[in-house]
Amino acid sequence: MIAIDTVLVKLASRCNLDCDYCYIYRMGNDTWRRQPKLMSDQTISAMACSLAALVENQSHPLSVVFHGGEPLMVGTARFEAACAELRTHLPPSVGLHVQTNGLLLTDEVIDVCARYDVGISVSIDGPAEVHDRHRPDVRGRKSHAAVTAAIGRVLAHPQGRSLLSGLLSVIDLQSDPADVYEFFKSIGTPSVDFLYRDGNHDALPIGKASIVSTEYGDWMIRLLDVYLADPNPIRIRLLDDMMRLILGGRSVKEGVGQDDYGILVVETDGTITKNDTLKSADGADKFAQTWTVHDDLIALVRSVAFSEYHWAQRPSAAVCLACPELRICGGGMPTHRWSAIRGLNNPSVFCADQKRLIEHMRDQIAIRTAA
Template identity: 35%
Template sequence: MAHRPAPTRPVPFSEFILKVHSRCNLACDYCYMYELADRRARTDPPLMSPEVFDHTCRRLAEHVHTHGLAAARIVLHGGEPLLAGAPALARMAERLRAAVSPASARISVQTNGTLLDERALAVLAEAGVLVGVSLDGDRRSNDRHRRYASGRGSFDAVERALRLLAGRPEAYAGILCVVDLDADPRGTYQALLAHRPPMVDFLLPHANWETPPRRVGPAEGGYGRWLADAFDAWYDAPVRLTRVRLFEELLNLLLGGQSRTESVGLSPVAAVVVNTDGGYEQVDTLRSSYPGAVDTALTVFDDTFDDVLRHPAVAIRQAGVAALAAECRRCPVHQVCGGGNYPHRYRAGSFTNPSVYCADLRLLIAHVSSRLRADLAGLRGG
């Protein structure tokens, strides 16, 4: 697939996603690893071997020290990383911190929560590993999509894990929630708040122009209206009980700031994946577009993270506005939207398209902007 060269100097990676276990004990129907376009994870090595991990540590140290990074974010990911066992993850965290020192390392585990018991949490907390959990709201909403292969829902097991995390706030990273149009947005937000998360991240289901998202009703914008309702529930609260990453990013961008995530805004991609086999991959959600979309043909055995930065597919995702479709560049909110999440732009052979969620993002941005403008006008009037 052809990519235009990026006009800007490469920006070093600062987030490193390590696929430490490629299998999962759930069978979520929207899983980009196993259920969408690229399902090759089924044949990846189940575990990251000690040899792959050793090389990854060396490459990480090299990148962090070469670029003088003060900090690195490292995510132990899957599949389901807790299938590797909490003690193994704690040992990995210790090795990774030693590798990047004197830079600091924010190490987290992103888990479905079903295997997080009291003992596992104690081990991870002692190792300074933060735990993020996926949950899609209340029991009915969560179990509509996040089920075991037998069809049994996962809510009870995840709820137990979240109760434990609420008692260990120092280890609690937050909750990821995929938007479901069949669920009430305000009810979903309140259901998540019940678990006292320090952060909530609402995610749009991974879709593109070849495999469009499910819509409810004839009109576009349903996901935007859902998120606007959730925004109001968060924004209007007299006391801010949690952070919501997407909403904070939009407010920051509307006020002239820079994004800290690739899903909105024009900041260069900062994340890279190391698979269980040692292959460098682009952000793993690209598996939702077509088989091979994540591939770089580079490995930790033979190549550096700087080599990955020079890969054409990575370089274009650091090109900012130059990587957007002409239609996007003409849009008045392109600095805020940033073209939307990169995987959501895919259409047969090209990512140089508006997001398949374009109408939703414009609706949400307009809503957030109107709320912000009204409040700023009120402050000036006062």
Template identity: 35%
Template sequence: MVKVHGRCNLACRYCYLYEGPDHTWRDRPAAASPAVLGRTADRIAEHAAAHRLGGVALVLHGGEPLLAGPDRLAAFADTVRARVPTGCTVHATVQTNATLLTDAAVATLAAHGIRVGISLDGGLAAHNALRTDHAGRPSWPAAVRGARLLVDRHPDAFAGILTVVDPRTDPVEMYVSLLALRPPALDLLLPHGNWSAPPPGMPDLTHLPMGPGSRRATPYGDWLCAVFDRWWAAPRRATRVRLFEECVALLLGLPAATESLGLDPLNAVVIETDGAIEQVDSLKSAYDGAAATGLDVFRHTFDEALGHPGVAARQAGARALADACRTCPLLTVCGGGHYAHRYRAGHGFRNPSVYCADLERLVRHVADRLAEATAGDPP
């Protein structure tokens, strides 16, 4: 993930990056310089060659990456492709809030093999009320215009929609509203919270027991189960929902994992606008400086980043989990949940996820539906 631009044209009130505890973005350049982008391309190529990679995922991120301009994004993707070894495919995606999408911008991105993922809180204006610009004006009119342009004129460039779960919304209404935008895939993400800063709608969890069987309310799990049932029971698969597909695959014993499920090691790194090599941004929801490694693309390789203690902890699988997680029957499916959601001040990240009960609710629900669907099948 490369931060081509480190600022955003929106001021979403729940943003963990700009409204959260980490303030390191304030001291960084607004945009990555040509020197940073060039050196990053070199490091990607170096890593691909050293490990004989057949492909790499290049995510152009922010902030709002389109503030850097589509031509600059296209040029960087071209540079990376030119420098990686022959036979290594670069799968490039830009993640945007869609407000700056124009026909010319999408045409440029598509022509340079960059697919477009958009972030929305739902497919209706009411769902996106917290996504405002810095003057407090709603972003929805511009965002939906950009999304529809992508759907209607450049569907082959549409990577999908990323949506943060909000249990205050009607889950089925939200899901159906997004289907109207014909996304090829949906990512349903739990809001970044932890035991010391609980997600919206959760009570103070400081003195509650952690781990499976805590028997507390599961607003996020209930919401996800409702969407799963609508998705699962549809006569045809209207879109891919990565969280659900991965959960089903893991229950069937297949190799699969997202940041929220499974035990596969994390395989992502972030390059900041100043060239710093950092862990994924979600850690910034825990405390100031949580994602820092002290490394940068000018002096260090990505293999050195793999050796950083914070990164290594996320390569350790079950060994890095809390005792309660390692003895849980859902271990291989849940995987301890998202790493950032395990944080508790004074206790680090070796805790169950703050969403432990919600994840248990979802996994058991999906398992029940899967058992019903396969009942009577030959062994």
């Protein structure tokens, strides 16, 4: 049976921010409107039982990530109930995490995370002028001050440093990577992960002039140079993964490298879907058959449809299969390969960016290992 690494749980289908790059609300897919706003207690209980049966059938470690929308819109009481229900049914080895925009990350919520050992990751794009360009609240108000205050609350909590698994930042090409890096260092986070703006061959990511231009690769090279020059760096997961791959190791997350990841999403009504980043690829996140948390998830994972979805992570484009950098790049995220005409049978829209970044990384590693 294919192992499941990550289950993304949509405790809420709405968000209290209105980020201009959001792949759920801003890329032409409005299926979220038909979902209940919040996951019910009954759905949470059914999900906990079905995940317990799934975990019993695999030796591979599983992580459950509360996701959204904004998961904390479910309210502190139901958030705690969800944590308690999952901790009751799942073995302690299962990791629980919450990916939040931070606006509702109160001391009470942080206490809940500490009680149930829930890792916290906060989405923030950098200094105020960068973050507030793209992440206003639903009334158009700036959110940076509230988010940095929330990160401060986590770090001030007695268990906060072990709870904060890191920050998640979407790249703004208008920003200076050095300023963004210094900001993240200044707020005391142990790590930060960077995401490219979503896009595909029919709708290029914001800031990318053409399929052969390298704006994202150039931005990442500037970030890498700052990172490598820092004698006491914070961790940057994407750069670390890529350099580890160049040195012969493995990645830890989808998007680079050739490892396959078993990912399922639970919507607020209990429906199971594929990785929700595929929403921006013409709604390709849905299985043809409707599966829910009331079904046998082992049967789902053993189904042909799941296998097809799972193996579609591997690139199929001839240019990728012949590429000398395939082991590092991995062909990119499936959603970044998509086009209406060829489906996922394309290289990543970030192909030129990744090639440029990998070349620079190889040069930097060679310089340092020769010194």
